[in-house]
Amino acid sequence: MVFAHHGLGDVIMLVAAIESVVQREHGHRCFRFLVKSPLEADYMQQRLGEFNSEFVCIGTGLRRVLATMRLLWESWLQPPEFVLGLHLTNAPVSLLLIRLIRSKCHVVPYRAGWRFLFPRMVAPTYEHKVIYYTRFLTAADKKWSEFAAGPNPTARIRPQSTRPHLVIMAPGSGEREKFKRWPLERYVDVAVQLTEEHPGWLQIAFLGLPSELPSRNSPIWRGKFFEQIVPRRLVESQAAIARASVVVCGCTGTGHLAAAQGRPVVGIYGPTNPLETGPWSKHLYYVRRGYACSPCYRYGFTRGCAQPICMSSIPASEVKQAILSALLDMPPVRLITLRTKEVFEPSTDIISAESYTYTAAQTTNERL
Numbered sequence: 001m002v003f004a005h006h007g008l009g010d011v012i013m014l015v016a017a018i019e020s021v022v023q024r025e026h027g028h029r030c031f032r033f034l035v036k037s038p039l040e041a042d043y044m045q046q047r048l049g050e051f052n053s054e055f056v057c058i059g060t061g062l063r064r065v066l067a068t069m070r071l072l073w074e075s076w077l078q079p080p081e082f083v084l085g086l087h088l089t090n091a092p093v094s095l096l097l098i099r100l101i102r103s104k105c106h107v108v109p110y111r112a113g114w115r116f117l118f119p120r121m122v123a124p125t126y127e128h129k130v131i132y133y134t135r136f137l138t139a140a141d142k143k144w145s146e147f148a149a150g151p152n153p154t155a156r157i158r159p160q161s162t163r164p165h166l167v168i169m170a171p172g173s174g175e176r177e178k179f180k181r182w183p184l185e186r187y188v189d190v191a192v193q194l195t196e197e198h199p200g201w202l203q204i205a206f207l208g209l210p211s212e213l214p215s216r217n218s219p220i221w222r223g224k225f226f227e228q229i230v231p232r233r234l235v236e237s238q239a240a241i242a243r244a245s246v247v248v249c250g251c252t253g254t255g256h257l258a259a260a261q262g263r264p265v266v267g268i269y270g271p272t273n274p275l276e277t278g279p280w281s282k283h284l285y286y287v288r289r290g291y292a293c294s295p296c297y298r299y300g301f302t303r304g305c306a307q308p309i310c311m312s313s314i315p316a317s318e319v320k321q322a323i324l325s326a327l328l329d330m331p332p333v334r335l336i337t338l339r340t341k342e343v344f345e346p347s348t349d350i351i352s353a354e355s356y357t358y359t360a361a362q363t364t365n366e367r368l
Contacts, residue, residue, distance in 0.1 A: 001101070008256065010087055011040040012280075014086065018031075018048075019047060033054070033055050041057050068097050082105035083101050083107070084108075095114060099118070107121070110124065126276070127275075128278070129277055153282045164200060166203045167194065167247075170249040171184045171212060179304030180272060185220060190248070192224055193320055206227070207254065213230065241258050246264050246327055249268070256280070258279065259279030269286055271308055275337075284332060285322040285326045288310070288314070289314060292347040292349040293310070293345065293346050296344075310346075
């Protein structure tokens with residue numbers, strides 16, 4: 001039994017971690033995944049449905065409480081071999097509910113003072129979440145230790161049609177995580193610059209919910225017409241991404257979805273750490289600033305500082321250069337180490353020269 005009541009991005013990373021194990025089980029085990037909403041259930045059904053798996057949508061609020069009570073009752077009738085609680089954002093309540101499920105093995109994230117209830121805990125590794133989630137599997141069954149390194153990141157898959165190149169921009173994010181958004185005006189600035197500098201070579205489309213994209217009459221579009229893709233289902237988002245040469249977004253599920261489909265991602269990061277929560281891809285072109293307070297997103301501090309200068313200070317020119325680098329298949333800048341900071345207030349101090357400027361502009365005219 002696997003509690004996967006995360007957002008779409010975390011579910012995609014979890015699938016990458018668990019897929020290799022499920023593929024090698026050959027039907028010997030039945031995996032039961034507990035997810036938050038039908039969106040996450042649809043994705044897991046796509047990737048893991050052919051295996052011996054079951055997906056239960058437990059929802060939120062009262063519905064989650066009732067679903068958990070039913071699971072507790074079922075576990076006493078037929079105990080699962082192990083219970084993995086990978087993303088417990090409501091501890092200690094979530095920890096207590098996990099422990100009440102009857103099972104010989106419970107694996108949860110490390111929490112100080114809970115070792116007496118959970119002998120098997122997974123401490124933060126400061127690695128990518130795909131690797132982190134793999135640690136839960138090896139903690140549950142030592143036979144899976146061969147997968148401790150995790151699966152390989154996804155490689156680039158080019159769309160069938162490459163002219164003109166479609167660049168999809170997804171400026172939105174979860175409603176609770178608006179602080180992770182790059183200003184919509186900057187996305188429009190990038191779109192206008194690209195279409196004016198490279199007419200006929202690039203096509204721009206904006207992907208998002210109605211609440212994330214202003215009406216076509218809004219002055220924010222500066223009189224330009226860009227295609228707007230408003231998906232109602234997961235498959236519609238995937239179909240749009242399949243047409244794209246590059247996807248531009250913040251730290252959101254759209255970036256993970258694009259990486260899972262083999263599309264290069266230009267990721268704009270501030271509060272979050274691309275080494276931990278970025279798309280699991282060999283073609284992530286991240287753009288960030290090296291402020292002393294960034295990244296700061298961590299357990300216990302998931303709402304940001306309310307003044308994310310680490311996002312608002314990123315200029316449109318740097319994102320444009322990263323897009324051109326991705327289109328020209330230039331190697332992305334690699335981060336070696338980046339630790340999340342234990343800070344609560346914004347800082348304007350730059351601790352490293354991390355306003356990464358890609359060199360695509362220097363060779364763009366020669367390559368076109």
